[in-house]
Amino acid sequence: MESETTVNDVVDIASEELESAFSQWSISEDVVKAEDVVDKRVIPGGRNVLITSALPYVNNVPHLGNIIGSILSADVFARYSRLKGVNTLYATGTDEYGTATENKALEEGVTPKEICDKYYKIHKDIYDWFDISYDYFGRTTTEEQTAIAQQIFWRLHENQYLLEEVTQQLHCPKCDRFLADRFVEGNCPFCDYCEARGDQCDKCGKLINAIELKEPKCKLCSTTPQIRSSKHLFLDLPKLQPKIEEWFKETTQSKENYWSQTAKVIASSWLRDGLKPRCITRDLKWGTPVPLEGFTDKVFYVWYDAPIGYPSITAHHNKLKDIAMAYQQMSQEEDNSSFIPLALYLSSDYFLEHPSRDVRLLVACAIADVFRVYAPNAPYQHPELIKHIFLFFIQQLKGLQDPKDATFKRYFYLLENLAWVKSFNICIELEDSQSIFAQLFSLIFKIVNENHSDKVKNFMLDMLTPLIIEADTVSSKLIEIILWHIIDPKKTMNKQANWLAVQILKKTNKTMEPYLVSYFTNAITHGIDDNAGDIDGDEETSAVVYQKPA
Template sequence: MLDLTEEITEPSSIHITDEDQRRAGDIFLDYNVFTKPVYETPKKPQPKHTGIRNVMITSALPYVNNVPHLGNMIGSTLSASVFALYCDLAGYNVLSICGTDEYGTATEAKAVSENMTPRQICDKFHKLHCDIYKWFQIEFDYFGRTTTDQHTEIVQELFKRLWDKGFITEDSVEQLYCEKCPKFLADRFVEGVCPLCKYDDARGDQCDKCGRLMNAVELIEPRCKICCQRPVVRSSRHLFLDLPKIESKLNTFVEQRINDSSCIWTSNACTISNSWLRDGLKPRCITRDLHWGVPVPLEAYKDKVFYVWFDAPIGYISITANYTKHWKEWWQPSDDNEIELFQFMAKDNVPFHAIVFPSCLLAADAGYTLVKHLLSTEYMNYENTKFSKSRGIGVFGDDAMKSGVISDVWRFYLLYRRPESQDSAFIWDDFMLVNNSELLNNLGNFVNRSLSFVSRFFNSIIPSITKLEPVDTEFLARINKLFATYMRNMELCHLRDAIRNVLTIARLGNGYFQANQPWVAVKKPETKQRSGVVISVAANVACLLGAMIYPYMPTIGKQIWIEQCDLPESQMSFVQIIKNEFTVKRLFPDGHRIGKPVPLFRKIDPDEIKRLSQVYSGSSASSVTNGNEPK
């Protein structure tokens, strides 16, 4: 594992020593084939006990009631998928889990608005989520759902353990009740004016504008979302998670995680967690007066279900259980089997993953795996406003599928603008600029010119190398430094910074190509061999870029490595480079014949961007998203 405390080298400050150059040249010339090991049997993933790093990755479960937009995907599903692909290249034993969160008020409200049953809504949108993620190449070992018998069983068992250990209390709660419907209005069935920012359409559990969490009775001028009538206040008996009782233990856990240099908690995760703990925890209601949810297994509460934010995080466990019979080895491991849990989300999900869910697992005292790395992003906005599933503002997943732009380019741009430390924005003109400058003219240009030169002047055979000049070893030494920086950024889940390391290597490659002018040297007998050395070095770096870009752009990465370089997928690995202390080795054997080089990217022109911005700015999603049902 990399030392995460080591300072990350910025490209502008790379210092190359004579020893760096000597080592770069020696290891590059010493070719040896490497095939990455296979650590698990398909469909039966188990943690390993032989020193292999066991990494479990979860994405915040997307709520099933709507079409995911680009802002949803970048903070959770896309980022988690990228990191999982990287971990595979790094040789870790990886289990990646996600699925649709399907219970709760929003699903009931959506079912009412579309005149369908909650189950029909879940089936419809679960398939839509699967289709969108498949197109975006967002893949997990298993993408499940929370409306399963296994989920109900695990949620109820965990609740019973909390109940038996005295971490559940009972109390009466004042709730809004619609006399016309007639029913208690849980969360998303009521809207009104936010008492803090005075936003007109705040929901019964949270204000979309200022982000404040609240109880529905706090709303000013509340209205029933079904009939628009003003509800009355009535009392209802509910169950609460006694957070104050576990607060000391939770405080110790959070403090240890934040202060442990081997743990990665993003800045906003630390700030939000500390804010909740500093203000003091209060008992949190975990039941709702609904029909669509996990039933409470107590006779006195048989007409209630669990609040979605109590049962949803437990979905990580139940989805794993639906995937493999070895689920307890991941979630309740033995002492000799360390599991590193990485959890990806946007910052609004931090309280539930840093406070509520760990509190449940700590209180249960059953040896559950707790989050070690909590990776939360800021928000990605759309142009000069916010993405909104409910109002159809922004580019939605199904819009991107119909855009005519390949999914790898969408993935790249979202990750290039990933809101790691501050809010970012999807901007159409910037989308065009980044595609044309970074992908077409930089990365694509370097890969294509390197491999095309091999094809044109060397009959598609990678030229052999017996000697490197100082200009070559200096170039390779810089690549090694940047590759090590890329690896550290990936280990720290700085996905945006790592993608810039890839682009910097491509720029250095173009500069190396330009400075050595192999197109001139190849035409003279006395310098053709030198031309071959330059091209061989460039082609090897181009191939390396295929592996480095693969987590971000899976299709492009495979096109470079498998189709154009004609290397087996089993050799696409960082393991040997890691063993060589991040010194890049030669990837092509002597006499290797490459495949056919073809351009990787196409230019996007202003007319196309104008058309896309007019057609795919949420209009199609608006027809799908009736009402205000975001999670």
């Protein structure tokens, strides 16, 4: 599903529409603002806005049209809405079902799932590069999608809004599959163009019923297909028309009229001509399964399924948020043993390696809370797993870099939690604790900057200093990383990191003293060759020794 906006659409907005939009957005003083409430999904009595944008299809690399046509306008609106203090959730993602995905998979010789994973990541990376401010970038191939699509289906079924009809379709005997849209090619019945598809002719632009194609060929094996009948389900739109008409009138004439002029004109012309039954099932494998007996080998048509992506992506995000929230609200005093399996599930590679930054952040917050709630006996036992989790935390803490980022509050929560619980201390027991700490210190020195408040910097200190004071040893690598920031050029280049390094040395001076003495003695008496093989280390050691920072 793609939408295209033309310049005319933009220019055509009437001044009344602009005025009405403006007045809609002038919130009165007594409305609860989002900034007063941390992390509430829906603020009761407040203004809650859910923003989505047309879901880009995953069978190709995104182009500027994806950004300009949908993602960017939603981004601008989301930023505006947040600035107004409105509780805003911008959720979007990739549209992954349909014949185009199946086709692309056959082309590249992989499964549709693999195609989706590949292009999901490409899309996500590009929108991230453009710094699009969505709260969550999901996908339509999830359990939530299936659950919601089937739930809507069952309600239509119970209320008798579905019709059964037998349709004639092309079937390839060799591939043993029905040839939907793009799986069949032939001559156009209107203009004779020889590469017309089963749904449309690219030359004359006319819609085609596949069985009318002349000399049809299976696109996969070139076999001539046969006509076979197949039973399908149709949404009984004529039966729904009176209700739709009533709703259309009510919503377009009310004070809270959100319809654009274009949408109103198109909808009213459809209603005027009378709605027709529309098929909601297909003889395909890649899609949301139809749950009704007799149709279980079919999937939902994408026109029915894809719009459900908006609620399902939002639901997927909210589920993770609920999990994070559940751990956030737990206290150490309660019996939380029933949540241990979930805590273990969250530490699986599926989450720790998840391509979505938003998912990783929510999971990091939840796991940080797990360490708080179950301290000192976190349910993670295996040293390799503990190491994996803490390296994952380090990776997430990168998000602290920009305090103006929409998700900064959450990164701050993660930092505060890790600092307060002293969770990194668990790593002291690990064999490669010093290497983990070196990575953590390096990262914090790298990201700390003048936009950080004292509160943020103090939590950074609280997280780092116990790792020196309470550890059995301090590696020369870690000493170098700290000293490196109290001498030039780093001292001048990054004043905040310099401040942090000086504070760390002040707070840990008793513990550090013997390590520093042996570090310098070693460096001076044995020369820099002791660090042979470590080029960075050599330079750092000599710089530190010759500049006499102490």
